[in-house]
Amino acid sequence: MPAIDRLLTCAEAAEVLGTFKTSGERFPRRLIAERRIRFVRVGRHVRIPESALRELIELGTVEPVTVTITTRRRAA
Numbered sequence: 001m002p003a004i005d006r007l008l009t010c011a012e013a014a015e016v017l018g019t020f021k022t023s024g025e026r027f028p029r030r031l032i033a034e035r036r037i038r039f040v041r042v043g044r045h046v047r048i049p050e051s052a053l054r055e056l057i058e059l060g061t062v063e064p065v066t067v068t069i070t071t072r073r074r075a076a
Contacts, residue, residue, distance in 0.1 A: 038052040
């Protein structure tokens with residue numbers, strides 16, 4: 001039997017994403033409205049699975065680019 005994922009409120013999701021202080025619940029609600037994140041309806045309530053937040057963060061993660069610095073030699 002698969003483990004049941006913890007369901008978060010929009011406020012809890014905003015707290016996990018670090019957006020609660022700036023935009024409150026608006027950011028997770030916008031993600032839901034635009035269908036950019038998985039969510040579950042529980043009656044009239046909307047909940048976001050923890051795994052959906054992990055997927056969103058993983059998909060949005062940008063790896064650093066390693067830059068190789070080459071020096072040019074001056075012609076004598």
